[in-house]
Structures are given as C-alpha cells and as structure tokens.
Amino acid sequence: MSDTHAVGDTVDIRDPGGPExxxxxxxxxxxxxDAELAASIASSDADVHxxxxxxxxxxxxxxxWTITRPIEDSPQTDSQPV
Known part of the structure; x- marks a missing residue:
C-alpha cells in the first residue's frame, strides 16, 4: 500500500480557465x-442552475443575472444615502 497525499493532488476547478x-x-x-456577460457570470458565485x-x-x-448576482459583484451606484 502506498502513501498518497490528497492535498498535493487537489485541483482547484474554479481557477480562471479551469474546467468549471x-x-x-x-x-x-x-x-x-454574449462573451462578456458569460465570462462575468462564469467567474462569479452565481448559481448557473x-x-x-x-x-x-x-x-x-x-x-x-441581476437577481442571482452575488452582492459583492453588484454594480455600484453613485447615489448617496439620504
């Protein structure tokens, strides 16, 4: 039986250009x-399903996309709180 180290073999599938x-x-x-919107959604934490x-x-x-967009990805507005 050989020793394996799972941590060393872990692949981050969320890396840019990764399979996910x-x-x-x-x-x-x-x-x-379109390509730009698809890339924005793909790199976000939004649930594609x-x-x-x-x-x-x-x-x-x-x-x-507006409904599912994570809060940290939401576009900023120029309005100031009242």
Whole structure:
C-alpha cells in the first residue's frame, strides 16, 4: 500500500480557465449570453442552475443575472444615502 497525499493532488476547478469556469462560460453562451456577460457570470458565485430556472420561468437573461448576482459583484451606484 502506498502513501498518497490528497492535498498535493487537489485541483482547484474554479481557477480562471479551469474546467468549471469553462463549462459555466459555455453554458451561459448556450443560454444566449454574449462573451462578456458569460465570462462575468462564469467567474462569479452565481448559481448557473438558478439562472436557467429563471429563464425557463420567463425572465430575460439580464434580469436573471441581476437577481442571482452575488452582492459583492453588484454594480455600484453613485447615489448617496439620504
């Protein structure tokens, strides 16, 4: 029996260009996203399956992205709190 070290063999699939990001990008393009939007969604923590469900329910891709976009990825506004 040989000793193996799982930590040394771990692959981060969320690395840019990694298999998960590539799949997420391709999936978003297949759902109608342009390359820029697909890349933004793919590199975020948004759930691609939630976006798919919203599209099936009749949302536009842009609305589905707005709904599922993680808070830290949300666009900043110039408005000041009152």
């Amino acid at each position: 990001i590539l799949w997420r990008t391709q999936r978003m393009v297949s759902l109608g996203a 939630d976006i798919e469900r919203l599209l099936k329910a009749g949302c536009s891709l842009e609305l589905a």
